[in-house]
Amino acid sequence: MKIIVCIKQVPDTNEVTIDPDTNTLVRTGIPVIINPDDKSGIEAALTLRGKIPGSTVTVVSMGPPQAEMALREALSMGCDDAVLISGRQFGGSDTLATSTIIAAALKKIGFDLIFTGRQAIDGDTAQVGPQIAEHLGIPQVSYVEEITPETDSLVVLRQFEDRYHRLRVKLPCLLTAIKDLAEPRFMTVEGIVDADEKQIRIMDYEALSDVLDPKTIGLKGSPTNVVRSFTKEPKSQGAVLKGLTADEAVDAIMARLHESHLV
Amino acid sequence: MSKNVFVICEQRSGILQPVSFELLGEASSLAKDLNQRVVAVLLGDNIASHAEELIHYGADEVIVVDNPTLKEYLTEPYAKAITAVIKAKDAEIVLFGATSIGRDLAPRISARIKTGLTADCTGLNIDPDTKLLMMTRPAFGGNLMAVIRCKDHRPQMATVRPGVMQPMEKDTERTGSVENFEVALSEADKTVELLEVIPKSKTVADITQAKCLISGGRGLGKAENFKILRELAEVLDAEVSASRAAVDAGWIDKERQVGQTGKTVRPELYLACGISGAIQHVAGMENANLVIAINKSETAPIFGVSDLGVVGDLHVIVPKLREAIIKAKSAGIDYKAPSVEQYVGLENVLYHVQNGIAYLTINRPNQLNALNRKTLTEIGSVADKLMNDESVKVLIVRGAGGRAFVAGADIKEMQELTPEEGKELSAFAQQVFSKLKALPQIVIAAINGYALGGGNELAMACDIRVASSRAKFGQPEVNLGLIPGFTGTQRLSRLVGDGDSKRMIFTTEMLSAEEALRIGLVNVVVPPEGLMRTTRDMALKIMSKSMISVKLAKRSINEGLPLEFQQGLLVENDCWTKCFEESGDGKEGMTAFVEKRQAKFS
Ligand SMILES: Cc1cc2nc3c(=O)[nH]c(=O)nc-3n(C[C@H](O)[C@H](O)[C@H](O)COP(=O)(O)OP(=O)(O)OC[C@H]3O[C@@H](n4cnc5c(N)ncnc54)[C@H](O)[C@@H]3O)c2cc1C
Ligand SMILES: Cc1cc2nc3c(=O)[nH]c(=O)nc-3n(C[C@H](O)[C@H](O)[C@H](O)COP(=O)(O)OP(=O)(O)OC[C@H]3O[C@@H](n4cnc5c(N)ncnc54)[C@H](O)[C@@H]3O)c2cc1C
Numbered sequence: 023m024k025i026i027v028c029i030k031q032v033p034d035t036n037e038v039t040i041d042p043d044t045n046t047l048v049r050t051g052i053p054v055i056i057n058p059d060d061k062s063g064i065e066a067a068l069t070l071r072g073k074i075p076g077s078t079v080t081v082v083s084m085g086p087p088q089a090e091m092a093l094r095e096a097l098s099m100g101c102d103d104a105v106l107i108s109g110r111q112f113g114g115s116d117t118l119a120t121s122t123i124i125a126a127a128l129k130k131i132g133f134d135l136i137f138t139g140r141q142a143i144d145g146d147t148a149q150v151g152p153q154i155a156e157h158l159g160i161p162q163v164s165y166v167e168e169i170t171p172e173t174d175s176l177v178v179l180r181q182f183e184d185r186y187h188r189l190r191v192k193l194p195c196l197l198t199a200i201k202d203l204a205e206p207r208f209m210t211v212e213g214i215v216d217a218d219e220k221q222i223r224i225m226d227y228e229a230l231s232d233v234l235d236p237k238t239i240g241l242k243g244s245p246t247n248v249v250r251s252f253t254k255e256p257k258s259q260g261a262v263l264k265g266l267t268a269d270e271a272v273d274a275i276m277a278r279l280h281e282s283h284l285v
Numbered sequence: 286m287s288k289n290v291f292v293i294c295e296q297r298s299g300i301l302q303p304v305s306f307e308l309l310g311e312a313s314s315l316a317k318d319l320n321q322r323v324v325a326v327l328l329g330d331n332i333a334s335h336a337e338e339l340i341h342y343g344a345d346e347v348i349v350v351d352n353p354t355l356k357e358y359l360t361e362p363y364a365k366a367i368t369a370v371i372k373a374k375d376a377e378i379v380l381f382g383a384t385s386i387g388r389d390l391a392p393r394i395s396a397r398i399k400t401g402l403t404a405d406c407t408g409l410n411i412d413p414d415t416k417l418l419m420m421t422r423p424a425f426g427g428n429l430m431a432v433i434r435c436k437d438h439r440p441q442m443a444t445v446r447p448g449v450m451q452p453m454e455k456d457t458e459r460t461g462s463v464e465n466f467e468v469a470l471s472e473a474d475k476t477v478e479l480l481e482v483i484p485k486s487k488t489v490a491d492i493t494q495a496k497c498l499i500s501g502g503r504g505l506g507k508a509e510n511f512k513i514l515r516e517l518a519e520v521l522d523a524e525v526s527a528s529r530a531a532v533d534a535g536w537i538d539k540e541r542q543v544g545q546t547g548k549t550v551r552p553e554l555y556l557a558c559g560i561s562g563a564i565q566h567v568a569g570m571e572n573a574n575l576v577i578a579i580n581k582s583e584t585a586p587i588f589g590v591s592d593l594g595v596v597g598d599l600h601v602i603v604p605k606l607r608e609a610i611i612k613a614k615s616a617g618i619d620y621k622a623p624s625v626e627q628y629v630g631l632e633n634v635l636y637h638v639q640n641g642i643a644y645l646t647i648n649r650p651n652q653l654n655a656l657n658r659k660t661l662t663e664i665g666s667v668a669d670k671l672m673n674d675e676s677v678k679v680l681i682v683r684g685a686g687g688r689a690f691v692a693g694a695d696i697k698e699m700q701e702l703t704p705e706e707g708k709e710l711s712a713f714a715q716q717v718f719s720k721l722k723a724l725p726q727i728v729i730a731a732i733n734g735y736a737l738g739g740g741n742e743l744a745m746a747c748d749i750r751v752a753s754s755r756a757k758f759g760q761p762e763v764n765l766g767l768i769p770g771f772t773g774t775q776r777l778s779r780l781v782g783d784g785d786s787k788r789m790i791f792t793t794e795m796l797s798a799e800e801a802l803r804i805g806l807v808n809v810v811v812p813p814e815g816l817m818r819t820t821r822d823m824a825l826k827i828m829s830k831s832m833i834s835v836k837l838a839k840r841s842i843n844e845g846l847p848l849e850f851q852q853g854l855l856v857e858n859d860c861w862t863k864c865f866e867e868s869g870d871g872k873e874g875m876t877a878f879v880e881k882r883q884a885k886f887s
Contacts, residue, residue, distance in 0.1 A: 146404065
């Protein structure tokens with residue numbers, strides 16, 4: 023079985039700070055990581071490979087040349103090969119354009135099972151996975167929490183707010199991984215050494231030009247665009263009481279609850 | 286040409302989900318701005334009976350796709366049916382709830398139709414110039430807000446975060462049309478095989494619907510300690526919620542997580558215990574009406590978003606708080622006072638008081654809240670009532686219906702007036718608006734849309750004006766052969782000066798909110814979805830000060846303004862002196878300052 027995992031290199035949004043003077047995101051010096059949901063996808067793919075003889079795991083990322091770092095990390099975790107989709111024509115793509123490009127590359131690479139993360143922590147849209155599936159004309163199951171392989175199909179547990187679905191889905195298909203799917207393993211020293219020896223295949227615009235309509239990619243090919251962005255205005259602050267005894271604190275809270283007719 | 290605002294209504298097991306009503310409310314205001322209709326799309330098996338309810342909540346048309354294949358949500362049959370509807374009806378805008386269903390379905394459809402999709406929006410509005418849908422959404426874990434548009438592709442599609450938009454009041458008198466839409470669906474459209482539907486742990490409460498939430502974080506220390514929160518919640522009729530740290534630690538169910546990756550809540554009360562207030566957490570609770578935080582660290586960011594913060598140990602305070610509440614209840618004190626008190630006898634305005642803030646809503650949305658004599662009379666009687674109501678500290682004046690604050694006076698009523706009658710009407714309106722200005726309370730106008738003619742005059746009769754970015758201001762009287770006569774010529778010139786007031790009145794040109802801000806006609810401009818929150822926050826901020834001083838300052842400014850400078854100083858001197866009298870707050874305020882404690886103002 024040929025398993026693909028789509029991974030995105032993202033800034034660690036835990037570390038993102040706001041410049042109080044300019045009120046903009048501080049982007050420099052922020053560590054970059056593999057998107058957390060995608061790491062669960064890698065782990066699930068590696069586990070499946072262990073269960074199904076003859077399987078391989080290919081990691082695919084679209085991004086600038088630096089995204090190679092994310093691919094190297096995935097190789098060090100044990101993935102078999104890696105593809106970097108990179109080209110200036112791809113820059114500024116929204117989710118529709120991104121998914122169009124990744125789907126085109128996947129057609130060339132070939133696949134039986136595709137993993138994406140549910141959501142990337144920077145763009146936060148959770149749209150790229152389902153859109154890739156649609157472009158490829160294969161079924162999707164999002165928010166996957168559990169996978170049991172069968173011949174030619176998988177039985178998966180899919181999470182909703184209020185329920186689960188247990189579904190059988192035939193291959194080829196696309197699954198979006200959530201954190202609960204699998205606890206990612208760490209890189210191993212052997213893995214890192216092996217990874218260093220592996221070649222990362224680069225796919226640029228030329229490599230995909232026969233299957234890509236240039237009008238559907240990049241900034242120009244994106245139906246949506248960001249008009250402006252701003253940091254949120256913090257809510258105004260109320261009183262902060264300190265140095266009170268517990269009873270005084272309770273009195274202060276009671277007064278406020280009373281005033282709001284809550285007690 | 287594409288037209289109409291479509292809402293994909295979500296149902297689960299035949300029950301309409303709250304987000305559907307929220308979206309209908311928002312769609313109604315968008316559709317008004319576009320002069321188009323709201324179309325609800327309802328999919329399911331044996332579902333048609335719900336169509337009426339969607340009309341009551343704002344749909345003008347309901348398209349029902351009733352098919353056994355749509356009984357339980359599966360991506361492909363739903364995507365196929367909705368794509369068929371969107372294509373047949375040539376939709377301008379399509380909205381989905383940003384639920385685990387909507388966020389699975391909408392991207393699949395966007396890729397099929399090849400149009401843009403904006404994810405997880407928290408604000409929507411129509412650009413007045415381009416008529417494009419402007420979609421505001423958080424990204425980077427809530428650190429950044431982005432405004433997104435979809436210029437050339439149709440429909441413009443968005444998923445919208447549950448709990449953020451406001452549903453309309455249910456109106457069982459509303460009428461609309463229902464269409465049964467046939468889509469050829471069969472078992473073959475199910476590209477996955479549904480083996481089993483497993484409900485999640487039976488009794489998980491829906492924290493988004495709770496009136497009060499007691500929320501716990503890592504500061505609780507261990508799972509067992511949630512017990513004290515549950516006990517407190519019981520006496521307050523509240524639900525228990527949590528931060529992600531508490532959920533990740535396995536102390537509490539994920540369904541109760543508040544925040545960016547949890548639920549967005551807007552309860553009356555949010556009591557945060559041992560929660561630091563990370564931005565991703567705050568993203569889910571900042572719209573709560575009253576936020577109280579208990580945290581042992583003075584520098585916890587949660588205090589920055591709290592109405593009241595207490596620095597202390599939750600393990601001590603929470604049990605004591607529970608005892609105090611039980612005691613207060615058993616002491617027989619009537620703490621169950623209704624939070625909303627309706628003032629009866631009014632037809633064209635709504636009036637209610639909540640937490641010391643009174644809301645006066647001009648309520649003739651179908652006439653864009655135009656002022657007729659009856660409405661003016663009712664504003665006058667609310668002002669009379671407030672004149673002696675010490676319990677109300679701030680009055681917020683607003684317009685019903687999302688489109689207009691007040692779009693002018695009722696022209697039909699004025700058409701046939703004799704000069705004497707005209708004189709009398711102007712004098713009457715002047716008197717009502719002067720009464721409003723002279724109220725002891727602080728009066729804030731929350732201007733959501735058109736403030737034209739009498740509407741702009743009403744806004745100017747308030748102390749402070751907060752405007753939505755889609756508000757519009759103008760004095761169009763000279764178009765009708767009139768002049769502003771409800772205090773407009775006098776107040777506008779005093780407020781924005783000679784030239785700008787004359788420009789507005791002579792040209793009748795409408796000003797955008799930004800332009801109104803620039804010339805000083807309004808004081809704050811906020812995105813539409815932030816209007817009431819900003820206004821309420823401003824009211825609460827004022828109310829946390831010495832109200833005696835605030836009122837004296839208002840009097841000093843109001844009475845001094847029409848006077849010569851030197852005479853104005855005498856008024857100021859007089860009001861200042863009152864701060865030092867027995868009834869004043871000066872002594873307490875300054876003593877507290879020196880003693881470095883929180884002042885207790887009367
Ligand atoms: C502030 C901001 C807001 C935006 N809002 C929108 C919007 O509302 N609509 C829109 O269409 N675009 C939007 N974009 C553009 C969007 O972020 C980019 O298109 C981005 O490349 C993909 O979206 P995402 O990060 O949300 O990914 P998601 O859809 O959240 O990612 C889901 C999964 O898809 C896979 N994946 C995503 N990107 C890649 C990649 N480059 N390489 C390999 N795998 C990948 C990963 O497995 C990932 O876990 C926005 C961009 C910014 C900066
Ligand atoms: C992409 C992303 C999404 C996220 N989504 C969410 C989300 O949806 N919701 C969410 O909540 N978080 C979310 N987080 C996590 C968030 O960044 C914080 O890590 C989390 O909210 C912290 O939880 P906490 O406040 O309970 O814990 P901490 O930050 O550890 O705070 C504990 C607090 O308890 C106080 N405390 C300790 N003991 C006591 C005591 N005895 N009495 C009183 N106070 C005490 C401490 O002073 C401290 O302030 C997300 C993070 C990321 C990166």
